[in-house]
Amino acid sequence: MRLPTLVWKELRERPSAMLTSGLTILLGVAAVVAIRHVTVHAEGEVHRQLVALGANVLILPSEATLQDYYAADQSGKTLPEEHVSEVFFAGLTGVEKVSPKLSVPATFSGQPVILTGILPQSEFKTKVAWQSVSMFAPKKHEACQRAKSLTAEPDEAPEALAKNRSIEQLNKNEILVGADIAERTGLKSGKSASLFNETFQVLAVLPRTGTVDDGRVFAHLHTVQRLAGTGEVVNAIEIVGCCEAAAGDLIPQLRKLLPNTKVVTISQVVQTQVGVNRLITKTSWFVLAVLVTIGCATVAGAIAANVRERRREIGTLMALGATPSFVSRMFLLKALWLGVGCGSFGCLMGIGLAMWLGPQWAGVAIQPLPGLSTLAVFSASGLAIVAAYWPARKAASLDPCVCFQEV
Amino acid sequence: MFRLENVQKTYSRHGATVTAFQCAEMTIDAGEYVAILGPSGSGKTTLLSLLGGMLSPSKGGVWLGEQSLYELSVTERAKLRRELLGFVFQTFNLVPYLTALENVQVPLCLAGISSNEQQERAALMLSRFGLTERLRHKPSEMSVGQQQRVALARTLVSNPRIILADEPTGNLDPESRELVLNSLTECHREGRTVVMVTHDPVAAKRAGRILQLIGGELRDQGDAYGRRSAA
Numbered sequence: 123m124r125l126p127t128l129v130w131k132e133l134r135e136r137p138s139a140m141l142t143s144g145l146t147i148l149l150g151v152a153a154v155v156a157i158r159h160v161t162v163h164a165e166g167e168v169h170r171q172l173v174a175l176g177a178n179v180l181i182l183p184s185e186a187t188l189q190d191y192y193a194a195d196q197s198g199k200t201l202p203e204e205h206v207s208e209v210f211f212a213g214l215t216g217v218e219k220v221s222p223k224l225s226v227p228a229t230f231s232g233q234p235v236i237l238t239g240i241l242p243q244s245e246f247k248t249k250v251a252w253q254s255v256s257m258f259a260p261k262k263h264e265a266c267q268r269a270k271s272l273t274a275e276p277d278e279a280p281e282a283l284a285k286n287r288s289i290e291q292l293n294k295n296e297i298l299v300g301a302d303i304a305e306r307t308g309l310k311s312g313k314s315a316s317l318f319n320e321t322f323q324v325l326a327v328l329p330r331t332g333t334v335d336d337g338r339v340f341a342h343l344h345t346v347q348r349l350a351g352t353g354e355v356v357n358a359i360e361i362v363g364c365c366e367a368a369a370g371d372l373i374p375q376l377r378k379l380l381p382n383t384k385v386v387t388i389s390q391v392v393q394t395q396v397g398v399n400r401l402i403t404k405t406s407w408f409v410l411a412v413l414v415t416i417g418c419a420t421v422a423g424a425i426a427a428n429v430r431e432r433r434r435e436i437g438t439l440m441a442l443g444a445t446p447s448f449v450s451r452m453f454l455l456k457a458l459w460l461g462v463g464c465g466s467f468g469c470l471m472g473i474g475l476a477m478w479l480g481p482q483w484a485g486v487a488i489q490p491l492p493g494l495s496t497l498a499v500f501s502a503s504g505l506a507i508v509a510a511y512w513p514a515r516k517a518a519s520l521d522p523c524v525c526f527q528e529v
Numbered sequence: 530m531f532r533l534e535n536v537q538k539t540y541s542r543h544g545a546t547v548t549a550f551q552c553a554e555m556t557i558d559a560g561e562y563v564a565i566l567g568p569s570g571s572g573k574t575t576l577l578s579l580l581g582g583m584l585s586p587s588k589g590g591v592w593l594g595e596q597s598l599y600e601l602s603v604t605e606r607a608k609l610r611r612e613l614l615g616f617v618f619q620t621f622n623l624v625p626y627l628t629a630l631e632n633v634q635v636p637l638c639l640a641g642i643s644s645n646e647q648q649e650r651a652a653l654m655l656s657r658f659g660l661t662e663r664l665r666h667k668p669s670e671m672s673v674g675q676q677q678r679v680a681l682a683r684t685l686v687s688n689p690r691i692i693l694a695d696e697p698t699g700n701l702d703p704e705s706r707e708l709v710l711n712s713l714t715e716c717h718r719e720g721r722t723v724v725m726v727t728h729d730p731v732a733a734k735r736a737g738r739i740l741q742l743i744g745g746e747l748r749d750q751g752d753a754y755g756r757r758s759a760a
């Protein structure tokens with residue numbers, strides 16, 4: 123028998139005495155680990171979006187509020203479609219693509235989906251050709267390195283919609299389906315499907331993006347307008363600028379051009395998300411502080427109570443030759459195990475919780491973060507030891523004469 | 530072996546000072562069997578604690594051999610107890626969550642002896658007390674007499690030179706009482722020093738010398754036949 127055996131036997135004898143403090147550590151670690159996992163991944167996601175959509179500008183109805191870039195067209199508010207042509211023919215510098223969107227709720231194969239109308243880029247080209255000269259067409263942004271003019275490079279495959287946020291060709295009887303919907307309905311490209319009692323051809327299944335786009339069905343803008351009976355309106359116009367600088371310059375011009383709309387850059391949208399994330403992060407530190415305080419207090423309380431009720435046992439061990447350091451180690455080790463055991467379990471729970479709720483609440487897929495998890499378990503254990511320090515010291519300085527006291 | 534000089538232990542409570550124990554001089558020789566008799570509250574336990582290095586006197590000094598006990602640090606005194614002293618308690622003081630075997634292993638565990646040797650020695654000691662069938666029993670699963678036998682086994686397993694017993698028969702039936710007293714006599718015969726605190730004059734008669742404690746003051750009563758010790 124060794125000191126750890128002694129501690130283990132005592133702990134096993136009455137685990138209920140440590141239940142509250144164990145549970146506090148467990149839930150505390152779970153909460154912190156879950157929150158940190160979500161915020162870390164959400165920050166990563168924001169960064170990814172910022173890189174992917176860096177140069178984009180959104181034109182929205184003036185009343186629209188904006189939380190999520192990918193869901194910007196789902197506010198229910200509309201703009202006249204003629205704004206699309208106005209932007210297109212204003213000859214603004216640095217505009218690479220103009221893609222209007224109109225989203226309506228629909229039922230698809232018995233499932234509720236978002237039906238989103240988009241305008242293929244080819245229609246703009248036709249217009250440009252019809253205008254015969256590109257004098258009205260958007261001008262190339264001179265300073266831009268990766269500049270490519272609107273008419274130069276076509277989007278490749280229809281699947282590119284997921285990444286490029288625009289499509290080259292789309293007939294009025296064709297649709298594109300998001301990854302989630304394809305999975306649920308088993309649809310593949312080339313098959314036909316019914317929407318609003320009309321038959322459509324599936325042009326492509328879009329690759330998974332991890333955004334609301336996975337749950338959308340895309341169709342031609344004018345088809346959606348006709349099916350939903352909305353008239354010639356759109357929810358949002360997304361303008362892909364050739365570069366960040368161009369997007370920045372576009373804002374004042376677009377505001378002047380379309381005074382009754384809201385013009386925002388992606389970075390503005392993302393900034394609000396960054397702000398939300400910062401708030402969550404701050405809150406999570408606050409939660410952490412509260413949990414640490416409560417956790418330490420309960421551990422200290424539980425160990426102190428343990429010391430009190432084991433006074434005679436401690437006195438007896440001292441009479442048998444236990445040194446003060448042996449006695450204090452008995453309680454510190456107990457606290458350490460509590461921290462490691464409940465901390466690890468809480469950590470696993472937190473990761474599980476984050477992986478389960480992250481996609482639903484923050485729209486991000488969560489991968490376990492080993493560094494963060496290890497840190498959480500280490501901190502929980504360290505704090506448990508710190509909390510148990512004073513009660514353990516008290517035990518060590520106990521008068522061994524208590525062993526002679528009758529119960 | 531033990532020497533007390535001008536020892537006084539006082540407690541101050543709410544302004545009033547209580548003298549729990551005092552004595553001008555006292556010696557207990559190596560290999561002696563001493564009984565300390567006295568009514569309740571007379572300071573018997575206080576004396577035993579002083580001898581055991583567990584209670585600093587308010588005045589005076591306690592020597593164990595050539596060593597002044599209370600000049601040692603708390604840790605050094607703990608080590609000394611581990612090596613030299615064995616305690617027998619009135620209430621046995623077994624560790625409730627440990628089995629009989631594990632309880633007897635505790636002093637060996639504290640002395641840093643290997644687990645295998647701990648088990649061997651503890652089992653051997655328990656078998657000497659007729660408890661071979663009870664190795665895996667917890668104190669709550671044993672009779673009072675069996676518990677005291679486990680406690681005795683725990684005291685003796687580390688082979689201490691000195692036994693300090695506080696009312697070892699106080700809680701026992703006549704048969705168990707006899708067993709405990711016989712064990713202490715046996716210890717004495719083996720050459721150990723035995724100091725037994727009791728308020729039972731019959732038990733005290735087993736000792737070679739009886740010290741009477743009255744109101745915190747020590748008087749030498751001589752041996753069971755009224756002979757006073759030379760000291």
Ligand SMILES: Nc1ncnc2c1ncn2[C@@H]1O[C@H](COP(=O)(O)OP(=O)(O)OP(=O)(O)O)[C@@H](O)[C@H]1O
Binds near residue numbers: 540550570572574
């Ligand atoms: N920690 C303490 N604080 C205050 N007074 C104490 C303390 N310990 C003992 N005393 C007092 O010292 C005196 C002697 O106590 P002690 O326990 O030595 O008596 P005892 O002879 O062992 O009695 P009993 O036979 O009842 O066990 C008592 O009057 C007691 O009240």
Ligand SMILES: [Mg+2]
Binds near residue numbers: 526573574695
């Ligand atoms: Mg007493």
